[in-house]
Amino acid sequence: MVDVPSCFVGLVLEDCQLPYANHGHVILADPSPILFYPISSTEVRCLVDVPGQKVPTISNGEMAKYLKTTVAPQVPPELFDAFISSIERGNIRTMPNRSMPAAPHPTPGALLMGDAFNMRHPLTGGGMTVAFSDIVVLRNLLKPLPDLNDAHTLCKYLESFYTLRKPVASTINTLAGALYKVFSASPDRARNEMRRACFDYLSLGVAIFGVGRLLLPFPSPKRMWIGARLISSASEIIFPIIKAEGVRQMFFPATVPAYYRAPPAK
Ligand SMILES: Cc1cc2nc3c(=O)[nH]c(=O)nc-3n(C[C@H](O)[C@H](O)[C@H](O)COP(=O)(O)OP(=O)(O)OC[C@H]3O[C@@H](n4cnc5c(N)ncnc54)[C@H](O)[C@@H]3O)c2cc1C
Structure with missing residues (x-):
């Protein structure tokens, strides 16, 4: 039986420094974790976990609003500007997390x-x-x-x-x-x-x-x-x-x- 406990919203953050260089970061956010990890010398992958099988719609701006109002305040200060810039660039992907x-x-x-x-x-x-x-x-x-x-x-x-x-x-x-x-x-x-x-x-x-x-x-x-x-x-x-x-x-x-x-x- 395939279960879908949550979805990931994926972003790429550019030109920022992780609080601990070259480490993966798990932010114990509300309602669920946010991950950050380096994928190149200048880019950091961000995966925002959204519980449930539905995520806010990207095309009507609901997703950007959710990321800016609910998620951004929980992002480490070092990554905040890059997180907002990434949302504004608009390259947001989503995927179901299957188990x-x-x-x-x-x-x-x-x-x-x-x-x-x-x-x-x-x-x-x-x-x-x-x-x-x-x-x-x-x-x-x-x-x-x-x-x-x-x-x-x-x-x-x-x-x-x-x-x-x-x-x-x-x-x-x-x-x-x-x-x-x-x-x-x-x-x-x-x-x-x-x-x-x-x-x-x-x-x-x-x-x-x-x-x-x-x-x-x-x-x-x-x-x-x-x-x-x-x-x-x-x-x-x-x-x-x-x-x-x-x-x-x-x-x-x-x-x-x-x-x-x-x-x-x-
Ligand atoms: C966001 C995320 C982060 C992850 N991070 C890690 C990590 O850090 N470390 C780790 O160990 N694992 C990680 N995983 C898990 C890992 O990515 C998967 O377990 C792994 O990729 C599984 O490999 P696979 O070859 O079985 O399937 P996939 O990598 O999914 O490969 C299946 C391929 O088959 C293709 N395909 C599907 N249907 C068809 C078809 N009908 N005809 C032809 N081709 C088809 C697909 O396009 C795909 O390329 C992560 C997963 C996710 C979702």
Whole structure:
């Protein structure tokens, strides 16, 4: 099932300096993140996330108005002038952000890879990494085979591909889906606490870090309640993603029979 949680509005900013040169920037804006990253020595790509499947119309000026009134005030000051100039130049592109769990369809003679097979929100820029990782998994599976002509036997053997790809693919997919939700603004105080905790400490379990931070130095009943809501919000975000990826394939790949598929006999 293809989901479209949001769209990206793309602009190119010219002759400006990013706050941190040669780094990608994620602005935790309201209602959802804005990305900036360099694409040449003089140009910066800006991607404004707009939640939902519809974006303001470009042709009647609604988009320019939205970018100037809602988005521009949240843009770092260093980039503000270049952002406004880019809107005025009018080269604005939009695209839907698709998310699609991998649904294996073993078909003799064909193997789907790349975005046609599996997509995640592009916030973390993980799509090409998953595609390349899948190529390596497939290369390793095909390497010992002297003959690729028997499409039916090969198809059966390649069922292990769908399990062997999971450690990398699921990690990147889960991170993309969860971070997009965590980084989007929410009226829920627990979600906002998670967003702040995420900002403060990305590399540790964000929910756990957030709860720890709430409980220190003194765990008041109110703080404990927000902590419980935080864990519950984190579960609401993460569990559907894990379910779509496949609990068994993600956490217990060695229990999937296809994992042990032996190469076809010569
Ligand atoms: C805004 C954005 C930023 C991203 N940033 C990153 C990043 O930083 N790092 C990263 O790893 N990934 C990133 N990704 C994801 C990455 O771009 C994709 O995962 C990757 O391009 C998928 O490669 P693909 O070959 O499967 O599909 P595509 O790159 O989409 O290639 C499919 C090609 O097929 C062509 N095509 C479609 N239909 C037909 C047809 N009927 N006949 C002939 N040709 C056809 C299309 O025109 C296209 O050229 C980003 C994605 C987006 C949307």
